[in-house]
Structures are given as C-alpha cells and as structure tokens.
Amino acid sequence: MQIYKHEIYGNFYSWRGGLWIIVASLIFSLVAYLLLTDKELSLLDQGEMLYTLGQIIIALGIVIAAITASSSISGEIESGTFENILLVPIKFRIIAIEKVLSVITMWGILYLVCIPYLIVLSNGTNFAIPSVFYVGIFGTILVTGISLLSISLSIFLTSSKNSVMTAIMIVLILLAPSLFFGSSLKKTDFGIILENVNPASHAINSLDSVLVDNEITLKQQNIHLAAVSIFMVSCIFVFLYCTRNFELKVMK
Amino acid sequence: MIHDNNGISTSMLTKDYNNGYRALDSLNLNVQPGDIYGFLGPNGAGKTTTIRLLCGLLSPSSGVGRVGGFDIRKENLKVRNIIGLLPEGSGFYLWMNAVEYLIYFASLYKIDRNVAMKRIDDLLEKVGLAYKQFVPIGYYSRGMKQRLGLARAILNDPKILFLDEPTLGLDPKGQQDILNFLLKLNKEKNITIFFSSHALREVAVLANRIGIINYGKFVAEGTLNELRYLAGNVSKIKIIISDSNDIDVLKILSSLPFNIEIENYIKKDSIDVIISDFTDEQLNILIDTLRGFHININEIVKLDMNLEDIFFNLTKSRKQKNEFNEGICLESRNINWRAN
Numbered sequence: 001m002q003i004y005k006h007e008i009y010g011n012f013y014s015w016r017g018g019l020w021i022i023v024a025s026l027i028f029s030l031v032a033y034l035l036l037t038d039k040e041l042s043l044l045d046q047g048e049m050l051y052t053l054g055q056i057i058i059a060l061g062i063v064i065a066a067i068t069a070s071s072s073i074s075g076e077i078e079s080g081t082f083e084n085i086l087l088v089p090i091k092f093r094i095i096a097i098e099k100v101l102s103v104i105t106m107w108g109i110l111y112l113v114c115i116p117y118l119i120v121l122s123n124g125t126n127f128a129i130p131s132v133f134y135v136g137i138f139g140t141i142l143v144t145g146i147s148l149l150s151i152s153l154s155i156f157l158t159s160s161k162n163s164v165m166t167a168i169m170i171v172l173i174l175l176a177p178s179l180f181f182g183s184s185l186k187k188t189d190f191g192i193i194l195e196n197v198n199p200a201s202h203a204i205n206s207l208d209s210v211l212v213d214n215e216i217t218l219k220q221q222n223i224h225l226a227a228v229s230i231f232m233v234s235c236i237f238v239f240l241y242c243t244r245n246f247e248l249k250v251m252k
Numbered sequence: 253m254i255h256d257n258n259g260i261s262t263s264m265l266t267k268d269y270n271n272g273y274r275a276l277d278s279l280n281l282n283v284q285p286g287d288i289y290g291f292l293g294p295n296g297a298g299k300t301t302t303i304r305l306l307c308g309l310l311s312p313s314s315g316v317g318r319v320g321g322f323d324i325r326k327e328n329l330k331v332r333n334i335i336g337l338l339p340e341g342s343g344f345y346l347w348m349n350a351v352e353y354l355i356y357f358a359s360l361y362k363i364d365r366n367v368a369m370k371r372i373d374d375l376l377e378k379v380g381l382a383y384k385q386f387v388p389i390g391y392y393s394r395g396m397k398q399r400l401g402l403a404r405a406i407l408n409d410p411k412i413l414f415l416d417e418p419t420l421g422l423d424p425k426g427q428q429d430i431l432n433f434l435l436k437l438n439k440e441k442n443i444t445i446f447f448s449s450h451a452l453r454e455v456a457v458l459a460n461r462i463g464i465i466n467y468g469k470f471v472a473e474g475t476l477n478e479l480r481y482l483a484g485n486v487s488k489i490k491i492i493i494s495d496s497n498d499i500d501v502l503k504i505l506s507s508l509p510f511n512i513e514i515e516n517y518i519k520k521d522s523i524d525v526i527i528s529d530f531t532d533e534q535l536n537i538l539i540d541t542l543r544g545f546h547i548n549i550n551e552i553v554k555l556d557m558n559l560e561d562i563f564f565n566l567t568k569s570r571k572q573k574n575e576f577n578e579g580i581c582l583e584s585r586n587i588n589w590r591a592n
Contacts, residue, residue: 002359010345080343084404086309088360089332247310 003085003095007072007102024060024110028117031056035121047211049121050131054207055178057114058139061107062171062200065143069103069150070167074160086246093243096155100147100239107143111136130216131207138203141228145199145235146171152235152242174200199231258321259283259444260306260412265315267301275301277468278315283446283461285411288438290459291448292563298468299448300340303414306446307337320411333361336405340416342397346390350381350400353389354407361408368407375403379433395426402430406437413437415447419454427451431458456559466567476559483565488555489530491538494548504545510534 012018035041035049044052073096076082085095115132122128150167157163177186177195185191195201206224209215218225260283267276276298283289293299304310306319308328317324320334345353351372358368376382379399389397398418405413418434419427431454437443449455455462456476463473472482493501505512512530530538542549 002356006356010347076343080339080341081345082343083309083337083339084342084357085360087307087332087335087337088357089329090360091329245311 001098003090003098004101004105007099008105011068011102011106020064020106021109021113024064025113027056027060028053028114032117032121046122046125047127047214050118050127051207051211053114053117053121054131054135054211055204057110057118057135058142058200058203058207059175059179061110061139061143062146062174063168064110065103065107065146066150066167066171067164068106069100069147070154070163071160072099072103072151073154074158074163075154077158078160092246093240096151096239096243100144100151103147103151104140104144107139111139127211130210134207134210134221137225138206138228141225141232142199142203145228145232146174148232148235148239152238155242155246174198177201178204199228202227258411259285259287260289260317260319260446262306262317263315265302265305265317266313267298267305267310268313275468276305279465279470281317281463281470281473283444285444286438286442287461288434288445288459289447290455290462291446291465292450292452292455292462292559293448293465294567295450297465297567299465300416301468302465303337303339303416303446303448306331307335307414308332333408334411335414336408336410336412337414338398338401338405338416338418340420342401344389344392344397344400347388349388350376350385350403353400354404357404357407363408371407371409372403375407379403380429395422395429398422398426398430402433406443409441410443412444412446415445417449418447419449419451427454434458452559452563462559464563464566471566476562479559479562479566483562489535490551490553490555491542491549492551492553493542494550499545499547501542501547504541504547505538508534508538508541510537512538 031053035044035052041049073082076085086092114135118131118135119128122131146167149170150163153163153166154160157166177191177198178201181191181194186195195205202224206221209224210221215221260281262279262281265276265279265281266274268274279298279302281302291299291302301310305312306317306324308324308331311325319331322330322334324331345356348356354372354375355365355368358365358372363371373382376385379402381396381399381403384392384396389400392400398421402415402418405415413434415434419430422430434445434447435458438445445458447455447458461473461475462479464471464479472479474482512534539549539552
C-alpha cells in the first residue's frame with residue numbers, strides 16, 4: 001500500500017493539498033446557512049433541504065473523484081515520474097488500484113466532513129440516519145465507479161488535458177438530468193431514457209424517494225441500488241481491460 | 253539462439269508499435285555479467301525502446317530476451333527486482349527531499365526501513381548529495397537530479413543497471429563525476445552496466461563492449477578494436493623521417509619483403525609516409541630497414557579510428573544502404589583519421 005500512502009501524503013502534504021476540504025466545508029456551510037435562513041429556501045421542508053444538500057455532496061464527490069483520478073496516471077506520465085514507478089516489482093494493476101483507493105479515500109474524507117451538516121439539517125426528524133446512510137452508499141458506489149472510469153481514461157489517453165476534459169464531460173452528462181434538466185424536459189422520451197440509464201439520476205432520485213417520500217428501506221430503493229451497482233461493475237470491467245497490459249509508449 | 257547467462261541476451265527481439273512503426277528489428281544481443289556495455293545510435297535509432305524492452309516497460313512484438321537469467325516477457329517482475337534504470341529525463345516529486353524520495357522507493361522495493369536508511373545515507377554520500385539531502389528536489393540543479401536518479405536506480409542493489417543517456421545535459425564536471433561513479437560501481441560490485449549515449453567519448457572511456465544501432469537494426473557490436481576492424485579500419489602508421497635527397501625512400505619501402513600500401517607521401521623538409529595494414533612484426537622490419545639505410549626516424553605515430561569515426565562510418569553505411577534502396581545515392585563521406 002505504499003503508492004496509496006504516497007498519494008494520500010501528496011494530497012494532504014501542504015495546506016494547498018488540503019485546500020479542497022476547506023472549500024468543500026465552506027460550500028456545505030453556505031448551502032446549510034442558505035437553507036436555514038433564506039426566506040424562500042427556509043420554506044422547504046427538512047426532507048427537501050436534506051435532498052438538496054445530498055445532491056450537492058454527491059455531485060461534489062463525483063467531480064473531485066473525476067478530476068483527481070483522470071490526472072493521476074497521465075499526470076505522472078507527463079511529469080516523467082511514472083516510468084520510475086513502473087520499474088518497481090509491483091504489477092501495474094496494483095499500482096492503479098492503489099491510486100483508485102486514494103481517490104475513494106478523498107471521498108471518504110469529504111463524506112466525514114458532510115456528516116455533521118446532514119445531522120444538523122435533519123434535526124427534529126427521523127432523516128438523520130437515512131440521509132447519512134444513503135448519501136454514503138450512493139456516493140461511495142458512484143465515486144468508485146467514476147474513479148475507475150477516470151483512471152481508465154488516464155491510462156488510455158496518457159494526457160492529463162484530454163483525460164481530465166473527457167472525465168468532466170462524462171460527469172456533466174451524468175449530472176445533467178438531475179441538475180440542469182427542467183421538469184418538462186425530464187418528462188420527454190429523451191429525458192425519461194436518460195434518467196433511466198443514468199446512475200447519477202438513480203442516486204439522486206433515490207435520495208428524493210428516501211428524504212421527500214419517506215421510502216427509507218433498502219427494498220424500496222433496490223432498483224436505484226441495482227442501477228448504480230451495474231454502473232460500478234461496468235466501470236470495473238473497463239478498468240480491468242485498461243490495466244491488463246500497460247506499456248509506456250509515450251516518450252516524455 | 254539465446255545465450256542464457258546472468259547478463260543480458262536477446263534473440264531476434266523486435267518491437268512494432270500500433271501505428272506499424274518498427275522501432276526495433278531483430279536485435280541479437282549478448283552482454284556478459286560484469287560488462288559495461290555502451291549502446292550507441294543516432295536519435296530515433298531504437299536505443300530507448302531497447303532499454304524499455306529489457307526493463308519490462310514494453311512488451312516485445314516478437315523475439316525473446318533474458319535479463320539476469322529471467323525472461324523479460326514471462327518473468328517481468330523478477331527482472332524488475334534485479335535491475336535499476338536511470339531513464340532519460342527522469343521525473344521527480346519536486347515537493348519531496350532526497351531522503352523522502354529514496355525512502356518512498358525503498359518502501360516500493362520492500363526494503364527494510366533500517367536497512368534502507370543506512371543504504372540511503374551511504375548512497376547520498378557517494379553521489380555527493382548528502383549536504384542537500386533535506387532540500388526539496390524542486391531546488392536541485394539538473395546535475396543534482398541526475399545524481400539523485402542514479403542513487404534511486406541503485407537503491408535496490410541491482411545486478412544490472414540500465415542508463416539512458418546518463419550524462420545528457422550535464423556540464424563536463426558533472427559528466428566526469430557520473431562516469432567515475434559508474435566505473436567505481438562496476439569495479440566494486442561487478443554490476444553489469446548497459447547504457448545508451450550520444451556522447452561517444454564517454455562510451456569509449458566507460459564501455460568495454462559497444463553496440464551500435466541504427467534505424468532499429470543492430471549495425472555492429474564488439475570491443476573498440478573489433479569495431480574499428482568492422483568499420484574498415486586497417487592499422488596505419490605515420491612515419492616522419494628526415495628528408496634525404498641521396499636516398500630514395502620509396503624505393504626502399506617498395507623493396508620490403510611484404511606488400512605495403514603507401515597512402516600518403518609528402519616530400520618537404522621531412523617525409524611523411526602513412527602505411528596501411530601492417531603487423532607489429534612488419535613494423536619492426538620496416539624500422540630495421542630504414543635504420544639500416546641510416547635514415548633518421550623522427551616520429552612514428554600509430555593511427556587508429558576513434559569511436560566517432562567508427563560510429564559515423566558504420567551508421568553511414570547503413571544509411572547509404574537504405575537511401576540507395578530508395579534510389580538516392582549519397583556521396584561517400586571521408587573518414588577522418590586521428591592519432592589516439
């Protein structure tokens with residue numbers, strides 16, 4: 001797990017490395033403050049508030065995972081450090097897995113930071129545990145899938161610029177129906193198909209059903225869980241394919 | 253046929269990239285343990301590809317290769333355990349210092365922490381970085397980074413060390429330091445060293461065997477003397493004798509009991525004769541004959557092709573052959589002869 005430790009150490013080595021946690025905390029604080037104090041937003045019931053915050057947490061987790069994972073290998077190839085890593089007697093796939101684990105750890109930290117906000121916003125309701133549980137489970141599955149997919153892009157494209165751009169586009173496609181589609185577009189055939197095949201939409205719709213419609217059992221969420229799990233399994237296959245036989249073809 | 257020694261051996265090793273470009277074509281290599289092997293070739297000749305194949309960073313398209321007794325394709329991880337590589341333009345984690353950097357790599361090689369710390373202290377001392385060991389690598393000069401890269405390459409106590417252009421971009425002092433370090437390393441630990449270089453002088457100084465590659469194909473291999481022979485070198489001497497109008501030196505030379513080719517004959521204050529293709533015995537007869545006629549020999553200089561001449565001659569031949577095939581006929585290039 002030395003590469004994993006190195007990645008984590010690199011991510012938090014200086015205040016700059018850990019800046020994203022401070023920014024994430026500020027975003028959560030701002031959203032929570034607005035939800036509680038803004039005249040219009042404070043009219044939402046607590047379930048809606050938690051659902052809004054849950055969406056932001058998952059979206060932030062996905063964005064951080066996509067950017068970090070998509071540049072993790074291509075960035076090292078470009079800076080000339082990866083050739084040295086490949087020389088050590090560790091299988092390439094293990095190296096890639098340790099890098100994915102470090103990205104998932106970043107999500108874990110983000111998740112720990114967001115827990116107090118979820119608990120505070122659910123004060124006085126029975127949504128504290130479901131919100132923490134479902135944000136955790138959907139966030140972890142989606143972040144794992146996105147990390148695997150983004151690191152595969154990083155391996156395949158071997159260019160940070162291209163892999164980061166492609167990963168961000170994938171994230172935008174995943175988040176578009178939930179964050180950018182209006183209710184009328186969602187009701188079109190295109191909107192319905194996109195929502196049904198989109199794992200991020202399933203995760204967000206699941207939060208909606210848990211926190212707004214009070215359907216908190218796992219059984220009630222099995223379709224959504226199955227959809228995000230299929231996405232993650234697909235990403236695992238892509239990852240296994242991309243890590244099967246890596247060759248350092250690009251000259252620095 | 254592959255020689256299964258504990259050095260480096262390849263048989264018909266070939267690398268084709270996906271775009272159809274053949275970077276290496278049927279390389280047959282045999283490097284004995286303890287050798288310092290210089291690998292020469294122009295830009296794009298296939299030197300880096302060869303090193304990457306031998307280190308397991310690339311998979312061969314065909315052919316076989318063994319490094320330290322292990323198959324480069326099937327026993328890739330075992331190969332990596334016994335080799336070290338200093339790649340060309342090696343990158344560093346600039347936020348780390350030298351000690352942190354080497355500790356990280358020691359941990360990747362699963363070297364015990366105490367052993368690693370002792371080894372790192374020793375290595376940093378040897379490569380002359382002990383005084384900067386806690387300075388972030390971002391502040392290092394190119395020469396210092398190269399020395400740190402060298403320390404990393406031998407951190408795992410490799411049996412075989414690969415170096416891709418180890419002195420590229422270094423000042424003369426930095427180059428000399430690296431060469432001295434490598435020679436010492438080879439002498440003390442009998443490490444097999446395989447290095448590629450453009451710097452012909454350093455190859456001549458360092459390597460006991462030299463391979464020349466061009467357009468992905470092996471052009472020649474051998475010791476410096478063997479390469480001279482392959483490049484068409486015949487032994488030559490230049491004899492400077494005092495001019496004597498009474499004696500016909502050419503007549504004397506042509507009366508010798510063996511055939512000599514007089515390549516250059518300049519009659520000024522002294523006579524300058526270059527004689528090709530001679531043996532030591534013939535040289536002694538020649539001297540005795542000239543002295544027998546009381547001719548004063550002012551100077552005898554043995555002329556050898558230096559590595560630069562050999563390199564250009566051998567790579568030129570290949571280039572000419574290729575370009576001839578494309579219908580282009582190049583004018584032959586004169587080879588300069590220099591005294592060693």
